[in-house]
Each structure stands twice: as structure tokens, then as C-alpha cells.
Amino acid sequence: MQQKRHFLKRLDDLDLDAISTPNLLRSVTWQQLRGTRAMVSPEEWDNLLAAEDSLFLEHRFLSAFEEAGCVNVQRGWQPRFILAWNGSGQLIGAVPLYLKMHSDGEFCDECEWIEAARSLSIDHWPRLFVGVPFTPHVGRRLIAAAWLGEAKRKVVEGLLLKALVELSEQAQLSINVAFSTEVEAECFDRAGFVKRLAWQAWWTNRQPDGYANLVDFLSNLKAKKARAIERQHDEIESVEGLQLEIIDGTAENGALLTPELMSEVYHCCYESTQMRHSGLDVEEPLAESNRYEALDLNERFFKMLAERFRDRLLLVLARKDGQLVGGSLSFSNGKCICGRYWGFPLEAERVRYLHFECCYHRLIEHAIACGCHRIEPGNAGGSIYKVQRDRGFEPVATPSYHFIPNPQLHNEIEQLAAADLELPSWISTRKSAYS
Numbered sequence: 001m002q003q004k005r006h007f008l009k010r011l012d013d014l015d016l017d018a019i020s021t022p023n024l025l026r027s028v029t030w031q032q033l034r035g036t037r038a039m040v041s042p043e044e045w046d047n048l049l050a051a052e053d054s055l056f057l058e059h060r061f062l063s064a065f066e067e068a069g070c071v072n073v074q075r076g077w078q079p080r081f082i083l084a085w086n087g088s089g090q091l092i093g094a095v096p097l098y099l100k101m102h103s104d105g106e107f108c109d110e111c112e113w114i115e116a117a118r119s120l121s122i123d124h125w126p127r128l129f130v131g132v133p134f135t136p137h138v139g140r141r142l143i144a145a146a147w148l149g150e151a152k153r154k155v156v157e158g159l160l161l162k163a164l165v166e167l168s169e170q171a172q173l174s175i176n177v178a179f180s181t182e183v184e185a186e187c188f189d190r191a192g193f194v195k196r197l198a199w200q201a202w203w204t205n206r207q208p209d210g211y212a213n214l215v216d217f218l219s220n221l222k223a224k225k226a227r228a229i230e231r232q233h234d235e236i237e238s239v240e241g242l243q244l245e246i247i248d249g250t251a252e253n254g255a256l257l258t259p260e261l262m263s264e265v266y267h268c269c270y271e272s273t274q275m276r277h278s279g280l281d282v283e284e285p286l287a288e289s290n291r292y293e294a295l296d297l298n299e300r301f302f303k304m305l306a307e308r309f310r311d312r313l314l315l316v317l318a319r320k321d322g323q324l325v326g327g328s329l330s331f332s333n334g335k336c337i338c339g340r341y342w343g344f345p346l347e348a349e350r351v352r353y354l355h356f357e358c359c360y361h362r363l364i365e366h367a368i369a370c371g372c373h374r375i376e377p378g379n380a381g382g383s384i385y386k387v388q389r390d391r392g393f394e395p396v397a398t399p400s401y402h403f404i405p406n407p408q409l410h411n412e413i414e415q416l417a418a419a420d421l422e423l424p425s426w427i428s429t430r431k432s433a434y435s
Helices: 002-009 042-046 059-067 111-119 150-171 182-190 214-218 223-238 252-256 259-276 288-294 299-308 354-370 382-389 407-419
Strands: 027-031 077-079 081-085 091-095 097-100 127-130 175-177 194-196 199-204 242-248 313-320 323-332 336-343 374-376 394-397 400-403
Touching (some): 042 059, 042 091, 059 299, 081 150, 091 150, 111 407, 150 400, 182 194, 194 407, 199 354, 199 382, 214 223, 214 354, 223 354, 242 354, 259 299, 259 313, 336 354, 354 374, 382 394
Parallel strands (some): 127 175
Antiparallel strands (some): 027 081, 077 097, 081 091, 175 400, 194 400, 199 374, 199 394, 242 313, 313 323, 323 336
């Protein structure tokens, strides 16, 4: 109880008003996005965003984590968004910030870093996380209002960063900034953040004229890679009774994206995969109370996606005799498809190549048909990155940035990050599928 009280009040006695700001800003403060202390309406928040911003920064997505109970104090998350207001009381900037008691949901492997803190007798927790929970996709983290002119946006971005650093130093809390945009990198570098290199594999449509169809795309791959995809696709097509369907929230069949369907996807695709890879006993049904503690997301969150985020959902579902036997959940804004979850029911037999079909082949085909610019599958393991590269996904740097106010720990982390610059074998140009 004492630790929880300390966690709750860790930021309450700090004075962000002490940060000097030009006349552009009236004040800098922090609050939750939702709840009784929330100071930001959906309209105010979304007014900060530009058309090209990540869809995961939308208020209806971020707030769903809090409303569904996936992000709360009991689970080691305390939302404390930094907000910047101008003299007219208008929101002109924000940082999606969370006080954390663990690194779950951040997608940043830091076992060595935790050991370094322990060796120096420094408490690694709590710490500050800047990003979107459970979402390894790139987006702005110093969110200056899109409608400000470029010069004013730069000023607001600088003040948001200054507030973030000041907060870290006053509270003696480290910061992890995850999946920020490339243009923000210079800001974090200048502010003394430690850069940690990381990679993802993205599929990019041909420019300036996109691929005409899947056959056109395959013709640009090495013959061996293209034949493998064709063979796997044909085998899926030949499975008796197997039917695949793409459900796009912006298409005519988008009405199928009901809370009931998302509940089915949760149990058959998300929960089953999490249980397989979490060390839980897959033979025993997971009690509701234990499920709440064991899994990052819950059924309520999935239902809320259908209720408020349907126009961003993209499902590839496979059924046999009416039963869901596998599928993938992605998100799309019409320009970019962001892959997120794949799975099949615990009791179902794995259909060979269905994973590749739902997560890659059908998504590529759909992206081409809809004129999407790219597909971002998110984080994966080394073997999965190889699978992605065999299908035309190419390496993209997605570094994280870390601010450590303790000088000793900063030096240790800086050395660990410098030693971790060796490029993984899967990003070699020799691994490319393109001819």
C-alpha cells in the first residue's frame, strides 16, 4: 500500500510552472487523458493532430486503454500527459506520458540496463514512458498543434521537451521515448538523450506508381521468393472448407465489425496467442480474474475498438465450417496498414502457411488494391524478420531515446547502447527479396 501511495504521488509535488516559457505558452501542466481529472476533450486533443499523424494518437484510441482498464495504477501505469496551453487557454501541445512501474508494453528489451542500475544500487522504477501503450508503431511524441506555423511548432516542441527533461530531473526519473518520428531525433540528441538502435521490417508500395496487383508485385521479387509465396498461397486456397475474408472498416462489409465479432477475435486470436507465449497453462481455462492480470489487453478493449474505432480496423479472418481457425488484426488509415495481432484458437489445429497468408500475402494484396503506401507489421523476433524480408519487407530503423538524470547510470547506459550498435544479420542487403 505504501509503495502504491508513493507511486501515485511521485509527480504531484513537482512544479512545472517553474519552467520559463515565452509568451507563446500560458502554462505547462499534466493530467490524465480520461477520468475525473482529465482536462482535455476529444475535440481539443484531436485538434493537435495532422492528417499524416499516426492513427494511434487519436483520442478515441488512447482513451480506450484507460476506460477498458488496460492502463491504470493497479497494472503499473499512471497516465500523466504533459499539456501546453497558450494565453487564450487553447491546447497547443502535448506529450503522451506515463509513469511506469515496469517495462511491459514498451517493446524495448533492457535486461542489461536494469542490471546496470542494480549494480549501482539505483532504483530503476518508477520511470517515465513516452509513447503509446502496447503499440510498437512510429508517431510524434512532441505533439505541437498541426495548425501552428512551422516556426511556432518548433518553439512548442522545444518547450515540451524542456518540460519533459525538467520533470525527469526534478523527480530523478529516467525516460524511455519509444517509436518517435525521424524528424524528432535531432531534438532528443541535442537534449542529451541516449539513442538505442532498433529495427523493424516494412513493406513499401512502389513509387510513384504503385503495383498494379499481387502478380505485378511478385514479378519484382527474386524468382525463388516469388515461387515460394505463390506455392504457399495456392496451398491455402486448396484447403478444403477454408474460407478467408478481409473485413475493412471503411468498406461495405465494415458493418460486420461488431463488438461480438471483436470478442470472438479476442478469444480466438489474441488471448490464445498470449497464453501460448506467456508460460500459462494452455490446457486450463483462464479465470476472468487471472486473465485480467496475465494479459495486456482485455475483451472490453477489443469491444471498444468496434464501438469507437471501427473505421480504422482491418481483419483477415479464416473460417472452416463456420468456425474461426485463425486471423490477424491490423489498423489502417487508408495510407498505412499497421499490423498488430495474429493467432488461432487453442483447440484448433494450426493450418500451415495461414499465418503468412493472414499477416502478409492478403495484406499486401489489400494494400495494393487500396493504394496504401506501406505496411508496418510492428516488432517481431529475429526469425520473423527473416520471414518478412522473404516477402518484400525491408529494414527500417526505429530507435528509442533515453534520458537518465543520474550521471553514473547515464554513463553505464551510454556504454551499453554504444556496444549494441552491431547490425543484426537479417537486415543485410543480401537478405532482400527484390531482384
